[in-house]
Amino acid sequence: MNRRPLFRRVFPSPSLSVMVTGFWVLMSDSFTLGQILLGMVLGVVVPLFAARLDREFARIGTLRPLPKLVCVTLWDILVSNIRVAIQVLGPERRIHPGFIWLPLDIANIHGIAALTSMITLTPGTVSAALSDDRRYLLVHVLHLEDPDALIKEIKRRYEAPLMEIFP
Structure with a gap:
C-alpha cells in the first residue's frame, strides 16, 4: 500500500498547512486545545482549496539576484x-x-x-x-x-x- 499519494492528496502543501496552523494559533486570543485543533483543521482545509485555485505553478530561474x-x-x-x-x-x-x-x-x-x-x-x-x-x-x-x-x-x-x- 502506497501512503505517499494519500498524504499528498490530504496535504498538497505541508509547509502551507504548518504556516496556516501556526498563524491561527498566534492570532487567536487564547492558547487552548480548541484553538490548536481549529488551527490544525484550517491547516488541512485551506491548502486543499488553495491547490484548486492556483493552477499556475511558479517556475524558478536563477536565485543569484x-x-x-x-x-x-x-x-x-x-x-x-x-x-x-x-x-x-x-x-x-x-x-x-x-x-x-x-x-x-x-x-x-x-x-x-x-x-x-x-x-x-x-x-x-x-x-x-x-x-x-x-x-x-x-x-x-x-x-x-x-x-x-x-x-x-x-x-x-x-x-x-x-x-x-x-x-
Missing part, C-alpha cells in the same frame, strides 16, 4: 520611511500624490505578485490594480515628481531582477 534584491528592497523601505515621515510632517502643499500605470515586462504571475508586494511594502507607494491582461500595474505614489523616472527605477531595481528569478 535574490540577495541583492532583498538588500535593495530593505534599503528602499528604510529610505522611504524617512522620506515619507519628512513629507507627512512637512507642509501639505509640498506633497503631490498621483497614479502611474507601470508597463510590465514580467509575465510570470508569481513574479508580478512579488513585484506588487515590494512596491506596497515600500512606504509612499501602493500597488492598486493589475490590468486584466497582466501587462500594466496601477501604482499610487504619495509624492510623484517624475512619472517616467519612477517607472524606470521600479523596472531597474525590482522588475529586472524578478524576471531572472521568475522567467
